[in-house]
Amino acid sequence: MTGDNAHIPGAGRPVRPAGSTVIEVAGLAKSFGGKVAVDDLSFQVHSGQVTGFLGPNGAGKSTALRLMLGLDQGAGRTTFDGRPYRELAEPAREVGAMLESGAFHPTRTARNHLRMMAAPCGIPDRRVDEVLDVVGLSSVARKGPRSFSLGMSQRLGLAVALLGDPQVLILDEPANGLDPQGISWLRGFLQSYAAAGRTVLVSSHQLAEMAQMADHLVVIGRGRLIADMTTEEFESHWSPKSVSVRSPQADRLTGLLTGHGATVTSEPDGSLSVTGMAQARIGDLAGDAGIRLHELSTRVAALEEAFLEATADVQEHPLVAVGDGNPR
Amino acid sequence: MRGALAQEWLRLRTLRSTWWLSGSAVVLTVLLAVTFVLTAGQTSAARAGTPGAGAVLGDQQSFAAVIASVSQLGTLLMGLVGVFAFGHEYRHGTILPTLTSVPRRSHLAAAKLIGVTGWSAAVGAVCVAASAVVALLLRSDRFAPGVRFSDAATARVAVGAVLLVVLFALSGLALGWLLRSIPAAVSLLFVLPIAVEPLLRAILSIKALHAFAALGHYLPFTAGGQLVAYSTRVDPSVPAAFRNDLTPLAGGLTLAGVVAVLLALAFGLFQRRDA
Numbered sequence: 001m002t003g004d005n006a007h008i009p010g011a012g013r014p015v016r017p018a019g020s021t022v023i024e025v026a027g028l029a030k031s032f033g034g035k036v037a038v039d040d041l042s043f044q045v046h047s048g049q050v051t052g053f054l055g056p057n058g059a060g061k062s063t064a065l066r067l068m069l070g071l072d073q074g075a076g077r078t079t080f081d082g083r084p085y086r087e088l089a090e091p092a093r094e095v096g097a098m099l100e101s102g103a104f105h106p107t108r109t110a111r112n113h114l115r116m117m118a119a120p121c122g123i124p125d126r127r128v129d130e131v132l133d134v135v136g137l138s139s140v141a142r143k144g145p146r147s148f149s150l151g152m153s154q155r156l157g158l159a160v161a162l163l164g165d166p167q168v169l170i171l172d173e174p175a176n177g178l179d180p181q182g183i184s185w186l187r188g189f190l191q192s193y194a195a196a197g198r199t200v201l202v203s204s205h206q207l208a209e210m211a212q213m214a215d216h217l218v219v220i221g222r223g224r225l226i227a228d229m230t231t232e233e234f235e236s237h238w239s240p241k242s243v244s245v246r247s248p249q250a251d252r253l254t255g256l257l258t259g260h261g262a263t264v265t266s267e268p269d270g271s272l273s274v275t276g277m278a279q280a281r282i283g284d285l286a287g288d289a290g291i292r293l294h295e296l297s298t299r300v301a302a303l304e305e306a307f308l309e310a311t312a313d314v315q316e317h318p319l320v321a322v323g324d325g326n327p328r
Numbered sequence: 329m330r331g332a333l334a335q336e337w338l339r340l341r342t343l344r345s346t347w348w349l350s351g352s353a354v355v356l357t358v359l360l361a362v363t364f365v366l367t368a369g370q371t372s373a374a375r376a377g378t379p380g381a382g383a384v385l386g387d388q389q390s391f392a393a394v395i396a397s398v399s400q401l402g403t404l405l406m407g408l409v410g411v412f413a414f415g416h417e418y419r420h421g422t423i424l425p426t427l428t429s430v431p432r433r434s435h436l437a438a439a440k441l442i443g444v445t446g447w448s449a450a451v452g453a454v455c456v457a458a459s460a461v462v463a464l465l466l467r468s469d470r471f472a473p474g475v476r477f478s479d480a481a482t483a484r485v486a487v488g489a490v491l492l493v494v495l496f497a498l499s500g501l502a503l504g505w506l507l508r509s510i511p512a513a514v515s516l517l518f519v520l521p522i523a524v525e526p527l528l529r530a531i532l533s534i535k536a537l538h539a540f541a542a543l544g545h546y547l548p549f550t551a552g553g554q555l556v557a558y559s560t561r562v563d564p565s566v567p568a569a570f571r572n573d574l575t576p577l578a579g580g581l582t583l584a585g586v587v588a589v590l591l592a593l594a595f596g597l598f599q600r601r602d603a
Contacts, residue, residue, distance in 0.1 A: 071427055071603035086431040097428045103421040105343065112342040119338050120331030120429045160425055 018048025022168055022199040023080055028067045029223075030074030037063045038074065039223040045201050047167075050194045052214030052231065053203035060223035061203045062099070065172050069097055080168060092121040095168040096161030101153045101176060106146035110137055110156050113145070117160045131159040150177030158186075168199045175209055187213045211235060243274045243282055246295035253291050260285060271295065332435040335426075336443035340409075343416070349409050350451045353402035357455040360397040361462040368394070368470045385472040389558040392482040394463045396489040396556040398455035403496040406448045407517045410500025413440045414594075415510040427603050437595055444501050445494055452493030456486050481558055488555030488576055495552055495583050502590035505598065521549035533569030541568035545579075548586040554579025 023045035030038045038060045045051045055061045068078040070086045078084065080095055088094050104113045114128045132138045135155040140148070145156060154177050161169055169190070175183050190213060194200045204210045210217060210231070217234050219227040227234055247253045250272055254264045262277035274282055279298045286293050340346050368386025417423040430436045460477065467475075476482075496517075503513035529544040531537065545551060545568075554574045562573050574582065 066424075066603065069428055070431055071424060073600060073602055085428075088431070091431055092429055097425075099424045099428070100421050103424050105416055105420050105422060107344055108342050112338070116335050116338045116342065117425055117429045119335040122331060122334075157425075 018046075018197050020047050021045070022047045023068070023078065023201065024082075025064075025068060025078045026076055028064055028074065028076035028078065030063055030067055030072060037223050038067060038076075041076070041220065041223065041225055043218045043225060043228050045199055045218075046216070047199045048194055048197050049215035050190050050200045050202060050213055051216045051218060052210035053201055053218050053220070054207060054210050054214075055203075055205060055220040055226075057205050059205075059221050061205075061220065062172055063223075064220070065097075065099060065170060065203060069095075069099075069170070071099070090121040090164065092117070092123065092164035092166065094164070094166055095170060096164060096166035097170045098154075098157040098161040098174060099172045101150065101157050101173075102145075104145050104153075104156065107144040109142045110145055110148075110159075111141040113156065114159055114163060118163050121164055123163050127163060127165070131162045134162060135159045151179060151182055154178060155182075166198075169193060169201070171200075171202045173203055173205070175204060175206070175213075183209065242299055243277065243279045244295060244297050244299050245272045245274055245282060245286075245293060246270065247272070247286070247291055247293050249291045252289070253286060253293075256285055256289055256291065257282060329435050329438065332430045332432075332439035333442060335430060336439040339413075340443055340447055343412065345412055346409055346447070349405045350447070353398065353405040353451055354455055354458055356405070357398045357400075357402045358458050358462055360400050361394050361459040362466065364390070364394040364397060365463055365466040365470055386470055386475065387472055388475050388479050388482060391463065391467075391471055391475045392479070392485040392556075392558045395456060395459050395482060396485050397459045398452055399489050399492050399553070399556045402452070402455050403493050404518060404521075406451055406493050407496040407500035408514065409448060409451075410444050410497035410502075411504035411510060411513045411517060413444050413501045413504060414508070415504035415513055418504075418508040419510050423603050433599055434595075437598060440501065441498070441591070444497050448494045448497030449490055452490035455493070456489050460486075481560075484576060485556050485558055488557075488580065491580055492552055492555045492583075495555075495580070495587055498587045498591065499549075499583075502587060502594050505594035506590060525550050529569060533567065538568070542573060544569060545572045545574050546582055548583045551579040552583030555583075 021044045025044070026042045028038050028041040029036075041060075041064055053061055053065070063072060063074075066072040067074045067076065068085070070084065080088065085091060085095065104110075108116075111128060111132065114131065115125060118124075118128055129138070129141070132141045135158050137152065137155055137159065140152070145153060148156065154174055158171065158174055161171060171190075175186055178186060190200050190202060194215070202210075202213065204213075214231050217227060217229060217231050218225070219234070227237075229237070244267075245253065250266070250270070254266075254272060257264050257272075257274055257277060260277065260281075262282070263275045265273045265275075267273055279296060283293065283296055365386075368390045414423075417426055426436065427433070430439070500513065500517050503516050504510065507513045507516070525544075525547040528547060529550065532541045532544040550572065551574050554572055554576050557572070557576055557579070560575050563571060572579065
């Protein structure tokens with residue numbers, strides 16, 4: 001891949017101010033034979049930032065993306081600058097999409113595959129060669145993708161999405177199969193794409209990867225929205241170093257710790273989750289005040305763990321907005 | 329719509345199978361035409377080399393059979409080109425990028441119909457023309473003196489052969505589109521005309537079923553075969569199970585009707601199904 005990302009976001013095309021709502025998803029729903037895949041999913045995607053679409057495998061990300069693009073039939077409505085995908089006059093020039101890796105005929109050359117995808121919008125062959133260069137596939141442009149590695153397949157998929165130099169990019173798990181260098185390149189690429197005022201929605205099941213790539217996260221589990229917040233908020237919300245405390249005098253302890261500047265949250269299991277105070281200090285304060293403790297343990301939730309917790313058992317915690325969650 | 333057509337045109341041209349299937353159709357048609365010319369009018373006695381069995385010169389009907397050589401194998405090969413129109417999209421998952429590049433499904437469907445129709449008509453025409461060239465080059469002393477190209481029934485058979493190629497290609501397209509599986513569509517495309525219909529006709533030839541024998545004339549590929557029938561005369565001395573009473577027009581329309589129903593069904597499902 002070319003290391004130079006600077007020339008990629010097309011010059012000379014008007015871009016909307018960063019932060020405007022570009023993609024509006026409302027009430028998406030779909031089930032397969034009684035099993036709910038996407039459940040009343042609504043969110044917005046704004047320009048000028050990379051939005052990560054995060055969820056564990058099987059959470060319904062791909063189905064949601066396919067619904068958004070009118071590929072699957074289901075309930076709800078998705079608009080791109082106010083219009084559904086099907087009504088876009090030249091879709092590839094407005095929304096570039098990459099859904100499934102390896103979606104090409106094994107013996108049709110990479111270049112011809114791109115020419116085919118470029119044809120409906122009248123995108124010239126010159127641009128086909130350009131995107132092949134951008135994703136670093138120029139040397140295999142005239143080879144059939146049969147022999148491509150997963151990483152190369154992903155890059156060919158990305159090249160398809162880039163053909164129309166679109167204002168919006170929608171990529172489903174683009175980092176799958178990329179080596180660390182490739183991922184780093186992708187991150188830089190998407191960030192510069194967004195920095196040029198464009199809109200990027202990229203899905204992943206890997207929080208760590210998303211945390212480095214995305215400015216904003218839309219997190220789903222079992223087809224439902226779990227969180228829709230900035231990556232920073234998500235991280236601080238779900239992965240603070242916290243101390244888990246159990247006490248028969250929870251109310252007194254809460255007042256005491258809060259009085260000393262800690263943040264205390266009650267957990268559903270009856271324990272308290274304390275942040276902003278070390279374990280020893282909590283023990284000392286409780287001891288001085290004569291409050292009995294049944295448990296006192298520090299817990300550092302790794303991002304992945306936090307994510308798993310956030311997405312586990314979504315039915316019981318349908319939606320967690322910032323501030324009323326259950327950080328541990 | 330123009331964009332979708334441009335894409336379909338590229339799809340056909342950038343697929344190796346389009347070229348080798350079409351090439352094979354032409355080559356096999358030529359080989360068959362050569363065989364038909366060389367054996368034109370020969371009695372089985374003459375073919376077996378029986379002493380004294382004189383060669384009989386080919387008549388206009390056997391000349392027309394040479395022109396329609398494509399109806400023997402070329403039709404099936406172009407049926408495969410039809411199967412691949414949607415078959416490959418589902419086999420290789422390209423239906424997703426294809427539908428993101430052409431989100432209006434009616435446009436994609438129309439483009440594929442036009443592409444496959446146009447391509448198969450062109451290949452069919454090339455095959456008929458190639459057969460005519462073979463007949464021209466080898467005819468000299470193998471056909472009776474009055475045999476000619478300008479014969480009205482021969483011209484009809486030539487047009488019928490091209491139409492039959494197109495209808496096979498569209499049957500393939502409809503089957504691949506409906507079943508979304510290349511193996512299933514190819515099996516049906518081959519088994520229906522080669523095995524199922526002859527078997528049904530054989531069953532209908534049983535004495536007890538004689539009253540229904542004429543139904544066998546309407547089996548779609550059997551009926552379609554009438555497009556290349558030289559004689560439209562019904563010979564009542566031949567049992568119904570072994571002749572076809574349908575005129576070329578009626579036979580062609582029967583197959584076209586079945587293909588149209590399959591296409592309509594496939595399109596209806598295509599509009600409603602997930603990609």
